[in-house]
Amino acid sequence: MIQFGTGGWRAVIGDGFTKQNIQILARALCGKMKDEGVEERGIVMGYDRRFLSKEAMQWAACVFAAEGVRSYLINKSCPTPLVMYYVEKRGFSYGMMITASHNPAIYNGIKVFTAGGRDADESQTRQIEDYAAGVELPVKELEYNKAKEQGLIREIYPLNEYLDDLMGTINMEVIRSSGLRIVLDPMYGVSETSLRTILQTARCEVEVIHDRHDTLFGGRLPAPSAATLRMLQTCVTDGHYDIGIATDGDADRLGIIDDTGRFLHPNEILVLLYYYLKKYKNWQGPAVRNICTTHVLDQVAEAFGEKCYEVPVGFKYISAKMNETDAVIGGESSGGLTVRGHIKGKDGIYAAMLLVEMIAVSGKKLSRIIADVEEEYGLIDMEERDYRFDQEKKQEILHILLEEKKLPELPFEIDRVSYLDGSKVYFTNGGWVIARFSGTEPLLRIFCEMPRSRDAVNICEIYERFLGLSR
Known part of the structure; x- marks a missing residue:
């Protein structure tokens, strides 16, 4: 199942990050491009140094080639910003980068970029997920060297540009x-x-x-x-x-x-x-x-x-x-x-x-x-804490914070509470605390910034006790 988070689609190699899922995502994006009438320009792709990154880029390109969509592959490992730059400067409608960014080594993933070199927004990634859900197996692919011979795969290296x-x-x-x-x-x-x-x-x-x-x-x-x-x-x-x-x-x-x-x-x-x-x-x-x-x-x-x-x-x-x-x-x-x-x-x-x-x-x-x-x-003084959880615990935390919208007893006057992304409390002294789930890893994250560092630590500990968390 292809699900995008805040930084693209990421999954554990050999579990979610498999050849079949990469092909499904590529076919989904290809279908989206055709329905939008932007397939003629093609797509640019890059990859980082993670395990299977280069192979994953080539697997995706072979799917695009089978659908008659040209891929421009950056043929050496490269920074993600290079792909975004090339999408923008050369007027591509879409780009892909094979990377799991800062995630642990057991992960890999794909970032999708849209016109102007922007990260695909939530509506775009949701559409890709919908297209992926409708992809029929097996996914068609054209052999890599044949695709190169036919001009459907072109290798480039625009780093100097x-x-x-x-x-x-x-x-x-x-x-x-x-x-x-x-x-x-x-x-x-x-x-x-x-x-x-x-x-x-x-x-x-x-x-x-x-x-x-x-x-x-x-x-x-x-x-x-x-x-x-x-x-x-x-x-x-x-x-x-x-x-x-x-x-x-x-x-x-x-x-x-x-x-x-x-x-x-x-x-x-x-x-x-x-x-x-x-x-x-x-x-x-x-x-x-x-x-x-x-x-x-x-x-x-x-x-x-x-x-x-x-x-x-x-x-x-x-x-x-x-x-x-x-x-x-x-x-x-x-x-x-x-x-x-x-x-x-x-x-x-x-x-x-x-x-x-x-x-x-x-x-x-x-x-x-x-x-x-x-x-x-003044000083920037923030306390940051990460907590792992199982699915049952996640549902419990979601229910407390985002459905019932409960808060612990806090020792400072509250100005307001926001649920824009997680649960964020703003204090009248200028401090704040937020609890939210990571969009890239199975983590609950708590951030607290206060005028005094010991107060930030204290508030994090209050949340730990309130939610029954341990590190």
Whole structure:
């Protein structure tokens, strides 16, 4: 059964992620394209370094070929932002990326992009699910080499086009004169070639760790977090580097280590970049964040006479609101962000280069810029907790939080409660707490941001007792 979450369709390899299901999804999308009359242009596809990613791309292409729809396959593992870029710049109606992003190594999946290089929205993915439910087995396919001979599969590698476009938007000259020293950690993923090329073109000194192809991601989750970037921290501090840059498995999210070895939470990165674009580059426009992301971004926006818009989790909502409001930046607490004028989805490579540009333009250490922002707007202090559950427990939590809409006894005055995405409580002191189910993994997530960290911890513990949760 094909079911899309907030970040595409993802499933455990050999369980849900099988050749047959990949073929079903491809046939479903092919049928949708034909009914919409957009099959003539074809579809572009890419893949990451996960187990079976390349094979899955080829299996899907063989299904499209059997239906007479041409596929343009990026013939080396590549960042997800490259596929989104190519869909937008070359006017494709659809694109696909074989990836499970930051999920554990046992997962793989498919992200679908629509015209303009956007993440397929909920109505689009629901339609694909409906088409998939009607696919008859066995799914027709054309042998790969025959499809190539007939011109129905074309292999491409547009990385240079993407890099040239990206470098055209970054102040490469000021970076060249800064003499920055940088450590990269692709986390065994696909960003190394792109970031190394750009940084060395800008005359930065670059050291790279974890760059080999490893489908198990070194035995770690391919998500840049404080827990997974300890080696990067050590490299930065021991080598006295200016910044450490990490990206997740498909390079649409990033993690940062500052010059002191401190891990920067994605919330801080989002706030820093909006602050930089407003203060140093004088860009005009609001910001967009999802419902689980820091409200300090709202304070920065207000200080510059702008508004910060809140949307549900899922980058499709961020890109849609950015398009509607002409926002400067949009992002989420899980590490994904994008900036106006670039692609309509997450790009960890572009975000990393903006941070490098910020250091060069400001002439300050990254830790000093962070201190400046904290002095002006206060600390970002968020407690985040994840809880696994069985189906029975999930139904119990859903009933309590979203059907009966019950809340625990909370020690702070409540301003309002939102059910836009999960259950979010806003306190009159500016703090908030949200409990929601992950759209990519079987997890309940609780986020709490309060003026004092101990209060955030306390509220999370109150929710744990209220819902009978354990970690």
